Amino acid sequence: MNKDNKAQFAFGMVGLGTMGRNLLLNMADNGFAVTGYDKSEKMLQIFEEEGKSHNLKGYADINEFVESLQSPRTIILLVPAGAIVDSVILELQPLLDKGDIIIDSGNSYFADTSRRYLELKDKGIHFFGMGISGGEEGARFGPSMMPGGDKEAYAVVKNMLEAVSAKVNDEPCVTYIGAGASGHFVKMTHNGIEYAIMQLLAETYEILKNGLDYDNNQIQQVFESWNNGRLKSFLMEITKDVFLFKDVKTGNLLVDEIKDEAKSKGTGKWTSQVAMDVEMPIPIIDTAVSTRNLSKLKKLRVELNEAFGPTEKIKASKDFIDDLEEAFYFAMANAYAQGMHLLWKASIDYEYGLKMAEIAKIWRGGCIIRAEFLEDIYQAYKKQPDLQHLFSDANVQAKIKKSLKGTRNVVSSAISAGLAIPCFAAALTYFDTLKTGRMPSNLTQAQRDFFGAHTFERIDSEGIFHADWNQKNL
């Protein structure tokens, strides 16, 4: 540390918890001069201890922290989303100069990012939202990052972000996402897909455990074999390992000792809420959010389980595990397709200018939803940048077609046995609806017009029509 020159660090981090500390250490590993600020003394100590081989420093005083940064000051926030981000910005603002940069890298709600950008723009401070994914390990050794908004400020940090990000085929898993709050919108959608895939893995576990009576060891083997094939993904990989992890307290497998009530921090819910706002159907993600909420109704579930009785076993054919692999592939593909479709629509409605291929490309490494299948998504949008829906791509279509038979067998067998597979079922019914040339929605329109004079359109002429349904024109 150079004591004669106070402003010695190139990048500063506010929040030295799981993500902030590890990203900062990653930056230090890559040769960047970094400093951090956290109100927790404990976090500062851990940070300095873990980073002792580097020339870095942590501050408990925000004034000293800001003074230690070179101009233009570049400060990344990795604090809990919501009011804390506003309070940190409020503390920083009087200490900053025009041209300084704040990057919010937490899971902030995208509308908050738009508001903060405008508030800080008035004061001459650059602000942009940047989603980050990869958890603790990703932050430490290479995350996927989704910066969007202020292009001028992005140019200042581009090289650093590319250096610290994950790499796939030597290409960085970070790119300029688009205008406005697009970085946080894309990260929110990433998390929506994350919820869907996690729920599909949970339902697969349910089928194997309660439908087929597999023990944890057998379940682990199924996931392990799938992870060596086209279903290879980060979530599949960690899930297979969960089934081997021993509880220190009981010596049993830890998974069996964990309560069946799933918590959430909000990004999945926001994805569903926003999808409703922009009228994009993403029922697998919606169902994954609702299923976490259903899991919280433990007392009611136990009461109704006693009232209605247990589920039955699945009468499995010898190829059932192969069918299950197809069903997982099918439902997973639908989940990614729904997320991408939402991004396609948001890009139009919010004028984000998203490059869909680039998004798939930077999700192939570093992030929680990284998966083999993202290569197919990347290639599809690379070939056709304006592709509305992933399932219009010929390569994806061919693969989906091949997995349909197994999917129908798994979904119908599980439903017949009374097993709860909400996301598998949502995937299949979404797909079947999407490929219905003429839906029964003409009846919905007739009903709306009948009870509320809401009008309808006709197939044989342009215009808006209303019928006097009470005349009983039978």
Ligand SMILES: NC(=O)C1=CN([C@@H]2O[C@H](COP(=O)(O)OP(=O)(O)OC[C@H]3O[C@@H](n4cnc5c(N)ncnc54)[C@H](OP(=O)(O)O)[C@@H]3O)[C@@H](O)[C@H]2O)C=CC1
């Ligand atoms: N964990 C993950 O896998 C991922 C998290 N994220 C997002 O990243 C953000 C950070 O998450 P994560 O690192 O897990 O959270 P942590 O809780 O581990 O870390 C947040 C840190 O910020 C500190 N902090 C809180 N308020 C202030 C303040 N006013 N000034 C300075 N420091 C403060 C906290 O201190 P204290 O504990 O004392 O309050 C804590 O050390 C969140 O938005 C999260 O959603 C994004 C991707 C992955």
Ligand SMILES: O=C(CO)[C@H](O)[C@H](O)COP(=O)(O)O
């Ligand atoms: O952003 C993440 C990964 O990409 C976080 O891990 C995410 O916040 C987890 O969400 P939840 O707590 O709602 O399951």
